[in-house]
Amino acid sequence: QKEVEQDPGPLSVPEGAIVSLNCTYSNSAFQYFMWYRQYSRKGPELLMYTYSSGNKEDGRFTAQVDKSSKYISLFIRDSQPSDSATYLCAMRSSGLGSARQLTFGSGTQLTVLP
């Protein structure tokens, strides 16, 4: 079983819809949680970064972390065709050494239809 599980989709929504993307994880040492957006054949681009539990909002994007359930979410409001991409959750523990590496989900492919 992978440390981070993410529904691969594909997910297709109409323009303007609210999108919910989720990841679950098994390693209770994870403290830092990130969402990256990756367009086809490009490198991942950081969207959201949160530490520990709670919510964080940035424009149309809201990230939620529930450490008690080992569950993180990314919500996209008023989705646009330009949001069509693969969304990757990533996380890491605190501390030194191997804790520095990010562990990624497999990504959810999102298409927003005009």
Next chain:
Amino acid sequence: DTGVSQNPRHKITKRGQNVTFRCDPISEHNRLYWYRQTLGQGPEFLTYFQNEAQLEKSRLLSDRFSAERPKGSFSTLEIQRTEQGDSAMYLCASSLSSGETQYFGPGTRLLVL
């Protein structure tokens, strides 16, 4: 452009050949990471440098792989005797030692025939 850059962007090689990729991190970042991403999967950690010191290597990094960061600036990743299973996107990321955010480059896409 002050982001992470990687060269070449694409590489096609024949099985058994050696290949080398280069990563130039964001200039003030002293941490540098290499990841590998295969189709339909998220990136997987390969190795990590703090300045010129290689501090962590994944078990994915077989003895055919070697990475260097000789002056604590750019880094190279070499794959010797390439195999078809090495075909993937090789991603480089960098971060500040005081920061937790890793910024990724555009990747080098390797195809081994």
